[in-house]
Structure formats: structure tokens, C-alpha cells
Amino acid sequence: MCGIVGYVGDKECAEILLSGLRRLEYRGYDSAGIAIQTSEGIRVARAEGKLSNLDKVWRNEPFDGTIGIGHTRWATHGSPVERNAHPHRAGRVVLAHNGIIENYSALKEELIKAGCEFRSATDTEVVAHLINQALEEVGDLHQATQRALGQIEGSYALVVMDTEDHETLVVARNASPMVLGRSGGAAFAASDIPAVLEHTRDFIFLEDGDTAVIRRAETRIFDASGEEVKRDVKHINWDPISAEKQGYKHFMLKEIFEQPARIVDTLRGRILLDRADVDLSEVELDAEWLAQVQKLTLIACGTSYYAALVGKYMIESIARVPVEVDLASEFRYRTPIVTENTLCVAISQSGETADTLAAMKLARGLGAKGLAICNVIESTMARETDGVLYTHAGPEIGVASTKAFTTQLAALGLLAVWLGRRRGTLDAEQAAVHLDALRTVPTAMEEILTDLEPYAEIAREFGQAHSFLYLGRGILYPIALEGALKLKEISYIHAEGYAAGEMKHGPIALIDEEMPVVVLAPRNGVYDKTLSNLEEVKAREGKIIAIGADDDNELRRLADIFIPMPEVAEVIQPLVASVAVQLIAYYIADFKGTDVDQPRNLAKSVTVE
Structure with a gap:
């Protein structure tokens, strides 16, 4: 999420920065900005909206110099307006930041008490003030940055400038990517390789906790303990388009592999292990009212609707409150039973889905409170509900949703625990079990992503099939649909x-030796029942693709192709199994040669009825 580019060298850099940001715009397009050391001091140009708006602002009043930074933003704290755009400034310090500062609220309170004035609603400005405070004491930008980072909790990729130093950029990384490059007498910093690939093919990949000082003549890197270290230089042969995809063949595949990190981003700062609770302070729904809620209605379209179906299982089992799930396009044209004690949860990646917006408006008009789960800050849905729970999937380029879907599932898991704790239906011990399960999701996803051969085999074996059947039970039934x-x-x-369990009530008539059947069968409360359904498929010579526990020899015996899945708590099995079904679809589509990222007739955000 978000894109950074930095330059120090012997050329004027405005066009270098703007060109780099164009190659990073897929990472964020809410707002953008550049800051450059000029003969008159540091000048900043920023604009809300797409990068073209920044380009116009800069060309109306151009400025240039040989050291500068740029940023394109995907908003997480503060609306996507010019005052929240990066770079941010505090005193002598100007910086750009990717990531999330988890303890920014507490730090901001302390800084305000110390006399600091804030111009934005971002977490990033806190970092600028901390570094500026330290810089006044130590006089060295790198030392000041290191001191400030010691007070920060969260993720960051930072590029920092000092108004009184015309030769130095300081860079830092923790849980957000940052690469460095050199070419002749110039040095570059970027959150992604594409930003500077036209200038150099040799890159240093910083590790978590690293900081770096980059100047025209040298690059010095320091580890988390402050010791100077050497990092390997890697030569990259990607072409620019491949670089935007970070070497992946398609954006969809890249986004499938991003899911562990995006789940971390969605959970980060919200799980309170010491209290066995969830911090959803941004939701802003009254705790007394929540205790009186009689029903939740979840409304959504497409993939988000399947997330809502999983959410029903999660919320009813964890929070013990009744849940109805409706297709938004159906909800708005019937006479739903909604009262002032109903919480209507609208789920949409973009926050602009027309049917879902209309359904939410109807529910609120009937007296319900509204909560949005969406991925875009200040979207229409986020503005027109009583509360909003943001997923942190980042920009999703592939039209077929992957990381937006699984971050919705993670958000629904958090919501279930949060509701249960506030309604008194979930004790601390039970909550801790569910929260621990959620924290295991990224690791389990990474385990699935280590072995891709089964998916290639499925594509070779069944890529020319005319029809597939997907089967699941319980909380995995929606993943069969997805x-x-x-x-x-x-x-x-x-x-x-x-x-x-419904297969024998009709679909079983379709099964023959040419029908591939994907069965979701990890060990859970309905495992034995699912295995019985699998035997029915086997008896009719259906081709079985089974997803289950690695050591499940019985499932392996029944399967024509077996996909191992790590054993995890039942409540999070949908998140992990989702990766497997995404990869099945991706490998078959790639085998067939279809347009994976932009499939025919589909749009990313459906803003019409």
C-alpha cells in the first residue's frame, strides 16, 4: 500500500520523481506529492486524487533540485485530501511514509502537550514531529531518525530529508518493503523496484529494522542494533511491466501471494491479547446499543456476499447473535424485517457498489444502524453509515477479488469477537482462543503458497473440462461458492x-468420469459427513480434487489430486482454504490463456444497478 521514491544525485529530479510515482500508482491513487531541496529551500507540491492532478499542480508552479522524495497514497488514516497527502513536514523534517503507526494516538497526545501543531489527520505526521524533536537535540538526521523509531510501534517504510542538509536522505524499513539502488553518482530509494528500474538494475533490499544513509557518493546501511552492515546487491532483469508485478506473471497471482501480509495489516493494532479483546474504536457504535442488538443483517454482492456467508457462521458461533445474509440486489426489492435493534453490515471492496449502497440506505431508513466493511477510505459507503471497519488489502488490480476477499473474512472474524465481548456472550478465555487462531492465518497461508505443483497438475489434467462442481459443508460451504x-x-x-450434503438432492445426476469435483474437507465438525459425500462422488467415477490435512491418508486415497492444507482452527479454515481455490482458478485460466487480470465483461467496481 502506497508508493515511495527518493533521489539524490547530480540531475534535477522532479521528472525522475514523477516518473517513478507513475510506475507506483497501482499501489495507491488517493493523493500524491513531491518535496525537493531547491536553492530557496525545500518546496512541496501535493494534490488529492490521481497522479495527473499532482502533475498539473507542479507544472503550474515548477521547481527543481538534485535531491527529493515523492509519494503516492492509499489512505489508511485521514481522508484522501491534500492536507493528508505526503510528504509531511514538521520543522526541519520532511518525510514520506508507508505503513501504519499503531501507537500514533498516544504519541500525538504527548506531542500536542509538548507544543507541536498538527496539520493533518495522518499517523505519519507523528513520525515527522518525533524526528524533528530528536534532530533539535542530536543535530544528525540519521541519529534523530533512529531515536524516533525507538518510540514507534507498527510498520513503516520511510524516506526522510532535513531542510538544512542538501546531500542526504535517510531511509528506514520495518514490515514494509524498501529497496535502494545506485547508478553512477546518483542514489535511489523506493518502495518497489518499478519506480527506478529505468535508472538502475542493481538493488539492495533492506531488512526489517534496517536504516540507511544515502548520498551521491555512498550508501551506508545499519541494522536494528545500529551496527553498520553490508547487504547483498541483486541484479534485476525484469522489464518494466514485469517489475510492476514484482516478477509475477499476472497481478492476480501477485495479489494471491500478498494475502499473508495484507491479513497482518488488517489485524495489526486491533487484537488486544492482554485483554483478550478487539480494538475497533473507529466503528463508533454505542456499547449500550450493541448490547440490545437483536439481529445482524449482512448485505453484499458477488464475492463480498460469500464473505458475508462466512461472517454469518463466525458471528453466530462466536457472538451468539442471529444473522441474516442477503444479496443487496434482492434485499432492496423486498420488504425486509428491520427494526431499530438491527445492525446492518454492508460489505464492499470499493465502498461504491450501487446495489449495496441502496440496500444500506433502505435498512437505515427503516431504523437500523449501519456498519460498512470496505477497503477504500472516505468511499461513499464509509461516509454514509454509522460506523466503518476498514480492511487493509491495499489496491487490488486484478478484477477477480483475492486479497480483498480474505481481508474481509479477517475483518468479520474481528467483528465477531468484538461483538461477543461487548454483548457479554464471549468470555475472555474463549476470545483469546479465537484471536490466537486469527493470528495464525498468515503463516498458514504462506504454507499453502510454498507448493504450487498440485495446481499446475490440475490445470494440465482438467484445463479443458466443460464444468466443475465445488463441495463444502458448514463454514466452508461459502468457499465452495467462491x-x-x-x-x-x-x-x-x-x-x-x-x-x-445437498449433492444427492440433484447435482449428483451430473457426476460422471468427466466431472472434476473440488471438495473442501479439512478436519472439522463436519469432516465425517463430507467424507461420506466424497464416497458418493467416487462411486460414480467423478474426478476428485480434495483439499485437506496433509496427513489425511484416507482423503489422499479417495482423491485423484490432493492439495495439502495446514490444520488450523475451524473458524479460520475459510481464510486458508480460499488461497487453494484461488490458485486452482488461476492456474486453469493461465493454462487456457484467458485474460486473467481483466476477464471479459467484468468491472472491478460495479457502480450501476
Whole structure:
């Protein structure tokens, strides 16, 4: 999320920075800015909206110099307006930041008491003030940055300038990517390789906790303990388009692999392990009212609707409150039973889905409170509800949703625990179990992503099939629906998702030796029932693709192709299994040669009825 580029050298750098930001705009496009050391001091140009707006601002009043930084933003704290755009300034310090500062509220209170004035609503400005405070004491930008970072909790990629130093950039990284490059007498810093690939092919990848001082003549790197270290230089042969995809063949595949990190971003700062609770202070719904809620209504479209179905299982089992799930396009054209004791939760990646917006408006008009789960800050849905729970998926370029879907599931898991604690239906011990389970999701996802051969085998074996059947039970039934949708979206193969127990009530007539059947069968409360359904498929010579525990020899015996899945708590199995069904769809679509990132007839955000 967000993009950074920095330059120090012997050339005027405004066009270098703007060009670098253009190559990073896929990482964020809410606002953008550049800051450059000029003969008249540091000058800053910023604009809300897409990068073209910044380009116009700068060309109306151009300025230039040989050292500068740029940023394109995906908003997390503060609305996407010019005053919240980066770079931010405090005293002598100007900086750009990617990531999330978890303890920014407490730090901001202390800084205000110390006399600091804030011009933005971002967490980033806190870092600028901390570094400026330290700089006044130590006089060295690198030392000041190191001191300030010692007070920060969270993730960051930083590039920092001092108005009184025309030769130095200081860079820092923790849980957000940052690369350095050199070419002749120039040095570069960027959050992604594409920003500066036209200038150099040799890169240093900073590690968590590293800081660096970059000047025209040298680059010095220091580890988390402050010791100077050497990091390997890696030569990159990617072309610019491949570089935007970080070497992945398609954006969709890149976004599938980003999911562990995006789940971390969605959970970070919200899980309070010491209190066995969840911090959703941004939701702003009255605790007394929540205790009286009689029903939740979840409304959504497409993939978000399947997230809502998983959310029903999570919320009812964890928070013990009744949940209805509706397709937004159906909800708005019937006479739903909604009262002042109903919480209506609208789920949308963009926050602009027309049917979901209309359904939410209807529910609130009938007296319900509204909560949005979405990925875009200051979207229409976020502004027109009583509370908002943001996912932190970052920009999703592939039209078929992947990381936006799984971050919605993570957000719904947090919401379930949060509701349970506030309604008194979930004690601390139970809450701790669920929160510990959520924290294991990124590692489990990474485990699935280590072995891709089963998916390539599925594509070779079944890439020319005319139809697929996906089966799941319980909390995994919605993932069967989502798996079938993904396959339809990007491979154009007909697929149906079914509750496994319903197979014998009709779909079993379709099964023969040419029908691939994907079965979600990890060990859980309905494992034995699912295995019985699998035997029914086997008896009719259906081709079985089974997803289950690595050591499940019985499942391996029944399967034609087996996909191992790490054993995790039942409540988070949908998040982990989602990666597998996404990869099945991706590998089949790639095998067929369809347009994976922009499948025919589909749009990323459906803003019409």
C-alpha cells in the first residue's frame, strides 16, 4: 500500500520523481506529492486524487533540485485530501511514509502537550514531529531518525530529508518493503523496484529494522542494533511491466501471494491479547446499543456476499447473535424485517457498489444502524453509515477479488469477537482462543503458497473440462461458492458451488468420469459427513480434487489430486482454504490463456444497478 521514491544525485529530479510515482500508482491513487531541496529551500507540491492532478499542480508552479522524495497514497488514516497527502513536514523534517503507526494516538497526545501543531489527520505526521524533536537535540538526521523509531510501534517504510542538509536522505524499513539502488553518482530509494528500474538494475533490499544513509557518493546501511552492515546487491532483469508485478506473471497471482501480509495489516493494532479483546474504536457504535442488538443483517454482492456467508457462521458461533445474509440486489426489492435493534453490515471492496449502497440506505431508513466493511477510505459507503471497519488489502488490480476477499473474512472474524465481548456472550478465555487462531492465518497461508505443483497438475489434467462442481459443508460451504465463482470469472468454465450434503438432492445426476469435483474437507465438525459425500462422488467415477490435512491418508486415497492444507482452527479454515481455490482458478485460466487480470465483461467496481 502506497508508493515511495527518493533521489539524490547530480540531475534535477522532479521528472525522475514523477516518473517513478507513475510506475507506483497501482499501489495507491488517493493523493500524491513531491518535496525537493531547491536553492530557496525545500518546496512541496501535493494534490488529492490521481497522479495527473499532482502533475498539473507542479507544472503550474515548477521547481527543481538534485535531491527529493515523492509519494503516492492509499489512505489508511485521514481522508484522501491534500492536507493528508505526503510528504509531511514538521520543522526541519520532511518525510514520506508507508505503513501504519499503531501507537500514533498516544504519541500525538504527548506531542500536542509538548507544543507541536498538527496539520493533518495522518499517523505519519507523528513520525515527522518525533524526528524533528530528536534532530533539535542530536543535530544528525540519521541519529534523530533512529531515536524516533525507538518510540514507534507498527510498520513503516520511510524516506526522510532535513531542510538544512542538501546531500542526504535517510531511509528506514520495518514490515514494509524498501529497496535502494545506485547508478553512477546518483542514489535511489523506493518502495518497489518499478519506480527506478529505468535508472538502475542493481538493488539492495533492506531488512526489517534496517536504516540507511544515502548520498551521491555512498550508501551506508545499519541494522536494528545500529551496527553498520553490508547487504547483498541483486541484479534485476525484469522489464518494466514485469517489475510492476514484482516478477509475477499476472497481478492476480501477485495479489494471491500478498494475502499473508495484507491479513497482518488488517489485524495489526486491533487484537488486544492482554485483554483478550478487539480494538475497533473507529466503528463508533454505542456499547449500550450493541448490547440490545437483536439481529445482524449482512448485505453484499458477488464475492463480498460469500464473505458475508462466512461472517454469518463466525458471528453466530462466536457472538451468539442471529444473522441474516442477503444479496443487496434482492434485499432492496423486498420488504425486509428491520427494526431499530438491527445492525446492518454492508460489505464492499470499493465502498461504491450501487446495489449495496441502496440496500444500506433502505435498512437505515427503516431504523437500523449501519456498519460498512470496505477497503477504500472516505468511499461513499464509509461516509454514509454509522460506523466503518476498514480492511487493509491495499489496491487490488486484478478484477477477480483475492486479497480483498480474505481481508474481509479477517475483518468479520474481528467483528465477531468484538461483538461477543461487548454483548457479554464471549468470555475472555474463549476470545483469546479465537484471536490466537486469527493470528495464525498468515503463516498458514504462506504454507499453502510454498507448493504450487498440485495446481499446475490440475490445470494440465482438467484445463479443458466443460464444468466443475465445488463441495463444502458448514463454514466452508461459502468457499465452495467462491471457488466456483473464481473459476467462472477468469477461466470461463462453468462451475457450481454446493453444500456437500445437498449433492444427492440433484447435482449428483451430473457426476460422471468427466466431472472434476473440488471438495473442501479439512478436519472439522463436519469432516465425517463430507467424507461420506466424497464416497458418493467416487462411486460414480467423478474426478476428485480434495483439499485437506496433509496427513489425511484416507482423503489422499479417495482423491485423484490432493492439495495439502495446514490444520488450523475451524473458524479460520475459510481464510486458508480460499488461497487453494484461488490458485486452482488461476492456474486453469493461465493454462487456457484467458485474460486473467481483466476477464471479459467484468468491472472491478460495479457502480450501476
